Amino acid sequence: MPELTERMGASALQDTLSRDLRADRWRPGERLPTERDLGARYGVARNTVRRALDALEQQGLIHRHVGRGTFRAEPPPAAPAAMEESLSPSDVVECRLIFEPEMISLAVARADQADIARMGECLRGTDEAADLATFERWDAALHDAFAAGTHNGAVIAMSRSLARVRERTDWGQLKARGNTAEHRAVLQAQHHAMVEAVRRRDRAEARRVMREHILFVQDYMFGD
Structure with missing residues (x-):
């Protein structure tokens, strides 16, 4: 996966993390790396990471707990198969x-x-x-x-x-x-x-x- 630069900002980071979440890079319930680790991995500042995570939380892809971290959200129930x-x-x-x-x-x-x-x-x-x-x-x-x-x-x-x-x-x-x-x-x-x-x-x-x-x-x- 290509590295992001700071110039790409929160929107690009949001898109990249969204693709990874939908492709199950992290399993439902699994904890994501810390904001600091995500910033280091993608070459962006922590406030950029925070804005991207805010948007992903609003989309229902992740949920965050103070003191525990950020977690991949459970997918919605599947339709009858x-x-x-x-x-x-x-x-x-x-x-x-x-x-x-x-x-x-x-x-x-x-x-x-x-x-x-x-x-x-x-x-x-x-x-x-x-x-x-x-x-x-x-x-x-x-x-x-x-x-x-x-x-x-x-x-x-x-x-x-x-x-x-x-x-x-x-x-x-x-x-x-x-x-x-x-x-x-x-x-x-x-x-x-x-x-x-x-x-x-x-x-x-x-x-x-x-x-x-x-x-x-x-x-x-x-x-x-």
């Missing part, structure tokens, strides 16, 4: 096979250090998960971190729409079929390889491993 309820898990996996290899390729090109740190956090969560529900939650969060790393609102929205199918009972039953130590080890090796490819900015490898990963999931969820 009737279409997502009608999608079969097998159709969703096929769509992911088409979509997610290119998604992670774009993340390789655009993810910043904060995005990569979030991927690492999700990876640790999957490593340490003691049960399937916890593993699935961190697994979904890792794929969401890949989507957020694209900094493309349409990609993020599409990824989250597909991910909501993971919350259904039928999906959980199918995933439980493959909840073995051997399958978990393969999934984790693939997760680590994908995050490492993002860190190394290797688009071809990230695309290859993501495709291999989804084919593996497809095989144990729907294979004989």
Whole structure:
């Protein structure tokens, strides 16, 4: 992301932070850097940062607490997802096979250090998960971190729409079929390889491993 100069002022800083917030650089409820840190990062004075944050708060994108800091606001409740309820898990996996290899390729090109740190956090969560529900939650969060790393609102929205199918009972039953130590080890090796490819900015490898990963999931969820 390009550095801002003081001449660009509060309006330019507001636009830049607004894009980052809408692209989920910071997750809902996550604390943003301090005004001093934001000023240093973007090369502007603290009063410029304060004016930009004032405008973002009025838009409902952030909220501030005296003595605690500035936080990403929770998004408004989503509209009922009737279409997502009608999608079969097998159709969703096929769509992911088409979509997610290119998604992670774009993340390789655009993810910043904060995005990569979030991927690492999700990876640790999957490593340490003691049960399937916890593993699935961190697994979904890792794929969401890949989507957020694209900094493309349409990609993020599409990824989250597909991910909501993971919350259904039928999906959980199918995933439980493959909840073995051997399958978990393969999934984790693939997760680590994908995050490492993002860190190394290797688009071809990230695309290859993501495709291999989804084919593996497809095989144990729907294979004989």
